[in-house]
Amino acid sequence: MDIHSIDLNLLVLFDTLMKARSVNKTAEAIGLSQSATSGALARLRETFGDPLFVRTASQMEPTPRALQLAPVVRKVVQTIQSEILQSPHFDPMQAQRSFVILTPDIGEVAFLPGVLPRLRREAPGVRLHALSRSRTAAADALEKGEADLAVGFFPDLQKAGYFQQGLFTSTYECITCAGNGTVGARMTLKQYLAARHVVVRPDGREHLLERFLDGKGWQRNVTLELSHFMSLLALLPGTDLIATVPQDIATVVGRHIPLREIALPFRPPQLQVQQFWHRRMQNDPANRWLRGLFYEVNRRDAGARLSA
Incomplete structure (x- = not known):
């Protein structure tokens, strides 16, 4: 028997008929008309080459072949119901x-x-x-x-x-070491571009601020380039370097070292x-x-x- 010839709906009918032992009750349980159920039973018999269920005075009785198939078909139907048709679920408390x-x-x-x-x-x-x-x-x-x-x-x-x-x-902020006396609280654009900048360019990532400045034709005096924002913790203290970084970085770096914010002479892009x-x-x-x-x-x- 070729598995492609098996209609899974027929297995559901078989499993239901095995429990109901009645074509009428089976039709009602699976939502088909009595004639459609009878037609499906005929296809089921043809598929397995066996009567499977024989009418007696009181009910439909399974043949030996049907009794042999019953536990296997029941397992298949239960597996489909519990593992295939069951809505997916994720329990975070139990997840590993x-x-x-x-x-x-x-x-x-x-x-x-x-x-x-x-x-x-x-x-x-x-x-x-x-x-x-x-x-x-x-x-x-x-x-x-x-x-x-x-x-x-x-x-x-x-x-x-x-x-x-x-x-x-979010947006960008310009920060420097709290003890940096070479720059004030505000700078002109000319002063900003001429200041000693430390720029963070993580590998493989282009930055919105870089594109913004390039689009304006503004070139900063870049003294130091880094690949990681957290390196600023060790490199800003005691220097006259300034860094224009996302606000979150300014906040995190400021948790660990004393910083001073410098007002930017332009409106930075939004992140x-x-x-x-x-x-x-x-x-x-x-x-x-x-x-x-x-x-x-x-x-x-x-x-x-x-x-x-």
Whole structure:
């Protein structure tokens, strides 16, 4: 017998008839007319080459072949009902799994601290793996299922095939060591461009501020280039360097070293911070829970900042 010739609906009919022992009751249970049920029973008999059920004075009695098939068919039907047709479910309290989050180092220090206490309370067996990827590599990782969520500034993911959800809007600040006496609280554009800048350019990631300045034709005096924002903790103190960084970085760095903010001589661009996921994961219960958690913890109202 070729498996392609088996109609799974006939197995449901067989299982129901095995319990009901009546064509009428079977028809009512599976929502078919009596004639349609009788026709299905005929196809079932033809498929297995056996009468399967024989009418007696009181009910339909199974043949030996039907009795042999009954437990196997019951198992198949139960498996389909419980494991295939059952709505998917994710229980964070019982889950033992890892999620991969794509975010730059700014995201690791801004987004994860608020998430960890929630995981400890609500999903103690869940582990997070934070990775930094270039924009093109982020799209590839989400598409292939190598990452579950991208959180941060990923304008290249604003395209077909990806869902997005806004978390907050931020901007840039200019900071320097609190003891830097070479610059004041305000600078002209000429003074800003001539100052000694430390610029952070994480590998493979283009920055909105860079494009903004290039578009204006403004060239800064870049003394030092870094790949990681957190290196500012060691490199700003005791120097005359200034750094123009996202607000969250200014807040986090200011938690550890004394800083002074310098008013920018121009209005900086706005950063749209969002979370992204591939459309394959749109209805996945685990991914839905994960992005819901990140949204609840990291969403901010307009103008709100990361807590200092």
